[in-house]
Amino acid sequence: MIYRNSAALFLVLFLAAIKPSFAAMDCTFFGSDEVAPGWVCDAPIDGLEVQVTGMSRASDSGIGVMMETASQSAREALGFRLQIISAQMLTQYFSGESVDPAKLDRINAAVAKQISKALPAEARIYAARQSKKGDLFILLGLDAEGLQKVVQTAIRSSKAADPAAWQ
Numbered sequence: 001m002i003y004r005n006s007a008a009l010f011l012v013l014f015l016a017a018i019k020p021s022f023a024a025m026d027c028t029f030f031g032s033d034e035v036a037p038g039w040v041c042d043a044p045i046d047g048l049e050v051q052v053t054g055m056s057r058a059s060d061s062g063i064g065v066m067m068e069t070a071s072q073s074a075r076e077a078l079g080f081r082l083q084i085i086s087a088q089m090l091t092q093y094f095s096g097e098s099v100d101p102a103k104l105d106r107i108n109a110a111v112a113k114q115i116s117k118a119l120p121a122e123a124r125i126y127a128a129r130q131s132k133k134g135d136l137f138i139l140l141g142l143d144a145e146g147l148q149k150v151v152q153t154a155i156r157s158s159k160a161a162d163p164a165a166w167q
Contacts, residue, residue: 027043029133030055030135032131034133036129036137039051039139045141049141050085050142051139051140052074052077052140053077053137054074056073057135058133058134067128070136074139078123079115079119082119082150086111086112086154090111103165110159110165111154113158113162114154114155114158115150117153122142122146122149122150123140123142123146123150124141125138
């Protein structure tokens, strides 16, 4: 079967495609002139293959609720980003083969459904910072090992959940 080593190939293609380049920039917290760490503005962090920033507005509910809100928004953003990246990886992987576009769409959809299920165990918070206004920002990301686990788990799970899409 041509798909047996797909997870390893996906990871290689992914790592080659996702490293954006950023020029030096001034980074400020949303809605203020206060200088923020570069990761708040999506500047890449060494050791992270995929990263997103989550945010929660200042709240009287306390820092715990704010952390949960920022974490949830970051996980949603990370899941969405990984769905896009996995679709690009699958398209690249199958571009040299005569795969029906409708079949590729089914495979993409099957993997995308599994990304959010595989993500929580591997994604972690690498940094958190509160602005002077009280807004909370967190950096959520995946290192290379975590990314590999998420992709492999999503592919395996999609094959089990929707085997027809892979045949």
